[in-house]
Amino acid sequence: MPYLIPISSFDDPRIEPYHAIRERDLVGRAGRFIVEGRTVMDVALSPRNRFRIGSLLMAESRAGALDPLLAQAPDDLPVYVAPQSVLDGITGFHIHRGLLGIGNRGEDPDADTLLASLPEHATILVLGGITNHDNVGGIFRNAAAFGADAVLLDTASCDPLYRKAIRVSVGGALMVPFARGGAIDHLLDRVLAHGFTPLALTPAGSTPLIDSRPPARTALLLGAEGPGLPARIMERSLTVRIPMSGDFDSLNVATAAGIALHHVTAIHAR
Incomplete structure (x- = not known):
């Protein structure tokens, strides 16, 4: 000691x-x-x-x-x-x-280096424009809890190693590999190049999450609360939604990430 x-x-x-x-x-x-x-x-x-x-x-x-x-x-x-x-x-x-x-922190890896290191069966998160430290911390907490392999964050998203983000993540930000940098379009390009299928979470998604069957390499895309993901990103992805009661369609992004991760990782474990 x-x-x-x-x-x-x-x-x-x-x-x-x-x-x-x-x-x-x-x-x-x-x-x-x-x-x-x-x-x-x-x-x-x-x-x-x-x-x-x-x-x-x-x-x-x-x-x-x-x-x-x-x-x-x-x-x-x-x-x-x-x-x-x-x-x-x-x-x-x-x-x-x-x-x-x-x-x-050492040297931050780039997206390609991180993606190339992942196994054949992998689940990752891609965050676009998530600037709230509580949300980023909550997402990393869920990523650690459900065994996500990595998180990619665009330049607009906040740093997972910000003091409050680490605290809210309960240490998850210290455990889950991540890469940060570039526009969300660039990150989607890299995800596709490494054989991941992008599933974009949106209240207007074409498929209920529970009905989706994520492939071996799945990338869950999450946008900021309010604006969500850009239309051009959703056009290049499979869009999925989490059905909610009545006409309510507002779910905290960290909560949505946890629900989606539970679904994907449970299917991958079968």
């Missing part, structure tokens, strides 16, 4: 990466990201995490209770411990969870 390193001043240079968390959420961290809270840290310190954790920072009042968690960590991982007042000064606001970590 790693040694605990006491921090007594918020301007200690060793914990500079933790400074002004909220501001850096907006401008980026030069290849780093923040993980927070016990539940996410359970994933971050486990073999399920695809990224390297560089250090931890915790409130000294929580140090003893977190011994079982720290037992998972490498012995040489820096674990900084500070009084709550110093911790709040470092981050710029009250960290009531009392536990933070710095991750290193």
Whole structure:
């Protein structure tokens, strides 16, 4: 188990990466990201995490209770411990969870590299214009829960390694491989080139989801709530819908992703 390193001043240079968390959420961290809270840290310190954790920072009042968690960590991982007042000064606001970590994202793969690495039977998600961090986090949580093989995100979608997205994903964003970049049209081109059949989720879909029989390589396409996927994308895909009660046709995109993933992965498991 790693040694605990006491921090007594918020301007200690060793914990500079933790400074002004909220501001850096907006401008980026030069290849780093923040993980927070016990539940996410359970994933971050486990073999399920695809990224390297560089250090931890915790409130000294929580140090003893977190011994079982720290037992998972490498012995040489820096674990900084500070009084709550110093911790709040470092981050710029009250960290009531009392536990933070710095991750290193490394080099982001491109879509072709990621798709080429997937098995013959694979289920992926393709996100177009999903800018809400809660929705992206929820989608990654569902992707991890139902065993999706990868997620592709267009340039307009938000970063899955944004602090809130990781938290909402309950660590799923650290587990599920993803590639981000390019327009949704480009991602669809790559999906087709790698032998995936695109199923576009839309309330106006031609086939009820429950009646669809997804092929071995299935790509579920999801657009932003409201505008949805562009018509040109749906014209190149099989469109499916999740029937709803009465004339109600509004379903949260993360919820829709979970329903669709359950259906596809259950069929693939047969």
